[in-house]
Amino acid sequence: MSKGNGETVVDVPAEKSSNPNTASTKGKGLAAGVATGAAVVGTTKVVKHLRGWKRIVCIFDFLLRLFGVAVLLTAAVTMGTSDQILPFFTHHFQFRATFQDLPALTFFVAANAIACGYLLLSLPFSLISIIRPSVVGARLLLLIADTVMLALTSTGAASAAAIVYLAHVGNRRANWIEICQQFNEFCQQTSGAVVASFAGVLIFIILVIMSALALRHH
Amino acid sequence: MSKGNGETVVDVPAEKSSNPNTASTKGKGLAAGVATGAAVVGTTKVVKHLRGWKRIVCIFDFLLRLFGVAVLLTAAVTMGTSDQILPFFTHHFQFRATFQDLPALTFFVAANAIACGYLLLSLPFSLISIIRPSVVGARLLLLIADTVMLALTSTGAASAAAIVYLAHVGNRRANWIEICQQFNEFCQQTSGAVVASFAGVLIFIILVIMSALALRHH
8 A cells, every 4th residue: 555655645746736845855755744644654654553553463472372372281281191000000010000091092192283283384484474473374374274273173172171170070961970089180081181181272263363463464 | 543633723813725616526524625625525434335335254254153163063962972883792891982081082071061052152352343343342352262272172182183094093002902993983973073163163263354344454
């Protein structure tokens, strides 16, 4: 827009200028009168303000992605290292609980690891948006991928939450006993991982909304 | 943009025009030569094309929301009516399975009902976007709300999926028996509801991406 205005003014003959003060203070391109000059300066200010605002959003986007990497890595590692062996063994086997015993928890680890890896890979694209806030492609690509990852992360977090909740309270109707009375440490660790993953879901929601806000002003 | 170009040409003195044919065919405002005239016509065509394209996206958005209402309502009602009573009763109680016995399935019904209600309420906003494709506010509002609803729907679908999967195959390590051998109809009905809900998740993903694409050209 500012370029377009500049070209507009260049086409106008110089003798139309009636106020020499305007020309001297606003530069050679603003010879079309005080009103046009003020409009151009105003537009330039708005564009600069928008660019500054957009840059701040992009920087916050980058920092949020870094924070997201930490949160999702914590979730995946916490769940991945959950392993409790009870100090007694009766019948024919040892009492041991790992995340691999429950498919929902295995899916949780995979989903969080994938989302964490994606966030790491998305950092360069976020950097491009900081350096060149007017590049729409990178922002749009991030928004689409973030939306898919939001679905993946929330699916992983929710399925693990359902199983961990069941492990805590059990279900009398289905005759599923609560296993957290025995595997206390295991349940605490997996619960922590689920909470961290839901924080990751929140981060993805904020990232999508921020990308949409940044796209709006393009 | 077309307005800006129009103003550009009006400021140029009429005696600069070297081709009278251009002035007669393109109108009084296009006196700056064939090149400028062609650029203005081209820009107008692009703007009209973009508006038409955006309107098609908005109409597809509306139809997808209607389809989403049907899908999510099916999911909620299918799960909400899942109730199986076995034809025998031993011990002290009747063998009966409803969605209310499992908290994850109750949450599933609530999440799908809320998302379905939201989609109904969003229809007027989608209509505004069809009538006035240049209104950014309605589109942005829909994108933000769609993102939150995507998280809600996928959370509901995944938690129910984890429990329904457990009901199907059980878990030997946690000593949770599969209940689908007895409650066959109940399991089939809840599985169908989960599949429908995941279709709803896919619809929300498409809605968010389409809103982002529509926002890009504003």
